[in-house]
Amino acid sequence: MIPVIGLVAGIALGLLLQPTVPSGLQPYVPIAIIAALDAVVGAARALIEGRFDDRVFVISFVSNVAIAAVMVFLGDQLGVGSQLSTGVIVVLGIRIFANAAAIRRSIFHA
Amino acid sequence: MRERLHGRSGWVIALLVGVLAFAITVQWRQAEEADDFSGVRGAELAELLRSLDATNARLTQQIDDLRASRDDLRDSNESTAEAREAAIRRANALAILAGTVGAEGPGIEISITAPPGAVTASVLLDAVQEMRDAGAEVIAINGVARVVASTWFLDDDAGVRVSGRVLKPPYVMEVIGDPDTLADAVTFRGGLADRVESRGGTVEIEKRRQIQVTAVADAPEHQYARPASED
Numbered sequence: 001m002i003p004v005i006g007l008v009a010g011i012a013l014g015l016l017l018q019p020t021v022p023s024g025l026q027p028y029v030p031i032a033i034i035a036a037l038d039a040v041v042g043a044a045r046a047l048i049e050g051r052f053d054d055r056v057f058v059i060s061f062v063s064n065v066a067i068a069a070v071m072v073f074l075g076d077q078l079g080v081g082s083q084l085s086t087g088v089i090v091v092l093g094i095r096i097f098a099n100a101a102a103i104r105r106s107i108f109h110a
Numbered sequence: 111m112r113e114r115l116h117g118r119s120g121w122v123i124a125l126l127v128g129v130l131a132f133a134i135t136v137q138w139r140q141a142e143e144a145d146d147f148s149g150v151r152g153a154e155l156a157e158l159l160r161s162l163d164a165t166n167a168r169l170t171q172q173i174d175d176l177r178a179s180r181d182d183l184r185d186s187n188e189s190t191a192e193a194r195e196a197a198i199r200r201a202n203a204l205a206i207l208a209g210t211v212g213a214e215g216p217g218i219e220i221s222i223t224a225p226p227g228a229v230t231a232s233v234l235l236d237a238v239q240e241m242r243d244a245g246a247e248v249i250a251i252n253g254v255a256r257v258v259a260s261t262w263f264l265d266d267d268a269g270v271r272v273s274g275r276v277l278k279p280p281y282v283m284e285v286i287g288d289p290d291t292l293a294d295a296v297t298f299r300g301g302l303a304d305r306v307e308s309r310g311g312t313v314e315i316e317k318r319r320q321i322q323v324t325a326v327a328d329a330p331e332h333q334y335a336r337p338a339s340e341d
Contacts, residue, residue, distance in 0.1 A: 006124030014135025
């Protein structure tokens, strides 16, 4: 229940404050969001499969976001920023799909 | 397992999920108003700028081309208009010369009254010659016979036949030209006036500032003559 409160609070804060992303962070936010989504979907899969561990979730969440941001930053410095962020998004997307497929199998047995 | 979602760790998870939701919301709004290029990388911006430059150069080139062709067309239009005007002037001059249009201008009106048979074709022809000598531009007799290059005069029982049309006295010649010169050409000693008066007739001259000649000559169909080709 508490995570749902966090979800609602985050959306409400975002809508109410209407902040703008600082221009220095702008390349990183979309990648970080995808990485965090990967962690959340992975956590949901673990929850359904009955092996959820909050410590694992927190660490995977933070590290996913951090690694994604670092990779994009590194790509920008090396001059392959757009290619590398595309690659990161593709990999994370594949992981999200795989986890979603596992969740689907657990729920619908199909 | 479920109880792990409560308590302290539950709040940490809630915080992370909240941060994620917050970031998604913010980024969503950002993407909606992403008309500015603040989120675009430098390399992409440079690419964009280069393609815009190329488009700009191409369009500038196109503007120059179109402007040049517009100027060309305008020039040719002007020269066409000039040629047209010149052609119209020439056509007007030729039409007056050929007698195919009416004409107006300053001139004199000569009325010749004489007993029947006194004024012959040769007298009229001489009169026409004198008028032409004095610079007459348009001559018409009795308002019906326009005197042009191909006009001929012939004595007839009823009067004088001019280009096939029988004219009867009194004869009235309308002549367009310089009135004073024309009048002198009629009244000089031994001229038309003397000649008619010696045969018992009278000549009256009226100088007018505006004479209207409405008689036109029949445009002849040339049977033999063709314009010599100039090229």
